[in-house]
Amino acid sequence: MTDSSPAASSASPSSAAMRRDAPFLRACRREPASVTPIWLMRQAGRYMPEYRAVRNKVGFLELCKRPELACQVTVEAAEILGVDAAILFADILLILEPLGFDLEFAKGEGPVIHNPIRCPEDLQRVRPLSDHQPLDYVTKAVKLIRDTLPPRLPLIGFAGAPFTLACYAIEGGGSRNFETAKSFMRTHPEAWRTLLDRLADATAIYLNAQVAAGADALQLFDSWVGSLSPSDYVESVQPAMRRLFASLDATVPRIHFGTDTAMLLTHQRDAGGEVIGLDHRVPLDWGWERLGDQVAVQGNLDPTCLFAPIPEIRRQADRILAEAGGRPGHIFNLGHGILPGTPVDHVKALVDYVHERTSR
Incomplete structure (x- = not known):
């Protein structure tokens, strides 16, 4: 098996020590920081001309699989916006191919998944992931990004959470109501648990390899988990999430993010993660009160606010900062990813304003 221990990281111990006091990593540890750190989901995306110039030449999957291009769009976005962390450019579904x-x-x-799971027998063709080698283009990108970024700027690795991955694998693509996946979950509970455990184990290998390659933090995207009731989450998803978090490298912060999760927050916290991401439907102060002081929080400006005039963006940022109350452990972010068509100067204005308002 390929070595995926933290000692194998391409980042030198000295550069890692430099980043330990970066505002983003301090906030993940709920420590006071010189500024409220800000990074944004989908930093590298279609709203940015530099990204579109690359995409005009290559398809999306090719961009994900070419480390030098993934590095280029990751680093460009972080530098252009002036954010406090870069996030690896990849996609949550890449892990499904080697499975x-x-x-x-x-x-x-x-x-589109052309061979979705529709019955328990289909699990026989879901291969376990024994090491990260089939996804080495991602770890190569992580190493290249880490070597290209300024030494003090943290890099976030990421993956999809088992529930969201399972929904794609069963539905065969996007869905409004997830009726096929939820029907499978309720009709074939043993097969469902087997699938989620297999996804959890594969994701742990994948994410630990990203840490070994130089990622300073990890984020799990559970984009669709808000479609579940609390009882369904606790019974059918939380065990796999606990299994996954227990297998992840605990030397780096783990961010646990979902959407529409107001009623799931405490269950997500109990599943794992040092940071809980809040989407824009949850008041930040209310969400943090429910979660308690043992976790940091990340969020949570509505991405559509970035289409508003800059004075309104600042007003909305002030509201969120007031809800955070200056407490250590707040990472400013959007409630979801930057939308196509968002004015780049509005994104920059948000980043600059959060830094200006919170400089300590």
Whole structure:
């Protein structure tokens, strides 16, 4: 098996020590920081001309699989925006390919799984991931990004959470109501648990390899988990999440993010993660009160606010900062990813304003 221990990281101990006091990592540890750190989900995306210039030459999957291009768009976005952390450019569904799923990013349709799971017998073709080698293009990108970024700027690695991955694998793509996946979950509970455990184990290998390659923090995206009731989450998802977090390298902060999760927050906290991401539907102070002081929080400006005039963006940022109350452990972010068409100067204005208002 390929070595994926932290000692194998391409980042030198001295540069890692430099980043330990970076505002983003201090906030993850709920320590006072010189400024409220800010980074944004989907920092590198279609709203940015530099990203579109790359995408005009290559398809999305090719961009993900070419480390030098993934490095380019990751680093460009962080430098242009002046954020406090870079996030690896990749996609949550990449891990499904080595597990045996036929993945395509169809133009105008989004991701498509051509051989979805529809019955328990289909699990026989879901291969376990024994090491990260089939995804080495991602770890190569992490190493290249870490070597290219300024030494003091942290890098976030990420993956999709088992529930969201399972929904894609069963639905065969996006869904409004997840009826196929939820029906499978309730009709075949043993097969469902087997699938989620297999996804959790594969994701742990994948994320630990990202840490070994130089990632300073990890984020788990559970984009669709808000479609579940609290009882369904606790019974059918939380065990796999606990299994996953127990297998992740605990030397780096782990961010646990979902959308529409107001009623799931405490269950997510109990599943694992030093930081809980809040989407824009949850008042930050209310969410933090429910979670308690033992975790940091990340969020949570509505991404559509970035289309508003800059004075309104500042007003909305002030509201969120007031809800955070200056407490250590707040990482400013959006409630979800930057939307296509967002004015780049508005994004920069938000980053600059958060730094200006919170400089200590």
